Amino acid sequence: MSARTSSDPARDIPEATVARLPVYLRALTTLVDAGTSTCSSEELAQAAGVNSAKLRKDLSYLGSYGTRGVGYDVEYLRYQIAREIGVTQDWPVVIVGIGNLGHALANYSGFRSRGFRVVALLDADPRRHQEAVAGVVVRPFADLERIVEEQDVAIGVIATPAVASQDVADRMVAAGITSILNFAPSVLAVPDGVDVRKVDLSIELQILAYHEQRKSSAAEVIA
């Protein structure tokens, strides 16, 4: 076992904090790219779109408190968070379902820059086989088990239609995949010990609609 306390499985970071760590990581990367070496909790909180008390509380779970009067060392904090999330590791990923969304995901530059390496693209449709997307050849879905074993894949991405998604998830779990990112509009049943996260592309639109509605009614009040 690693000596790092950050991977101590007994220490629980609240799920809401875990969900914000990638957002802090992105904000810190932007600051590093802009040449910023230190930042206050207020600056970082603003860049990440949270309030600074919540930010300080979140970072305290990582043992990061900054330096009074100086703030946080941007590079070091970025490293701490990346290590905590695990994106300093290499994560081989398979994507199943190479339609429009699968193509878009295979081309998505944000995966590779965060340690996610797309090692295989799989599709049940033979017409898609041999096509290369972002340098990776599309292969038959039947190759799943062999690829997972050979490449030690722990994370699978489902970009199939909803009707196929449970079958794909079952095969992924049987092959040894323990984390699934589901883009299909479906609820997956998986055994204990397997994590599933669902991406709902409409959530952000709904948040915009909420604010848009309030802007309209504010305009009506003024009128």
Next chain:
Amino acid sequence: MSARTSSDPARDIPEATVARLPVYLRALTTLVDAGTSTCSSEELAQAAGVNSAKLRKDLSYLGSYGTRGVGYDVEYLRYQIAREIGVTQDWPVVIVGIGNLGHALANYSGFRSRGFRVVALLDADPRRHQEAVAGVVVRPFADLERIVEEQDVAIGVIATPAVASQDVADRMVAAGITSILNFAPSVLAVPDGVDVRKVDLSIELQILAYHEQRKSSAAEVIA
């Protein structure tokens, strides 16, 4: 101005609560579809993946407290939340950038079912014009202003490459769009009064990686 207090622009719901309302809405829709008429805050919290104290606090902003010993009326609570978010309205949406991701978004059934109606698909590349995606014809980007005015579009979706995204945002804002959903890996500068939300497809993968890393280190402890 509407008489509904739910659109009173003076009453502020915390941003974190706003972000969870679509998640509650999805959980309630699943319960309705399963034929459930009432549910406890614990049941709803579990379906939505939050703790029940937070759920009760969130719903209290909407004036929803449930009935002691009975719980929440699932249908009514769904209506309350949908109204609060604004998804009981019709929201005309334009999508700019009809590559793989734009195609996937145009085909995404989750938009229409939440009140978002894709009224136009725009692309700068003439080779994409006249193609129909999900029944909507791809048109030149130059048509943006006319479409926004004719269809009263308030929400724009950017699915272009990063290099084009700021230009597209500028044109959207000039045309009168006040909410932008940005799928391009870029940070957009917009004037006050315009809301931008960014979808980062790697955030959920990073959350999975965090748990995956902890599963690996837990397995090492046992071994």
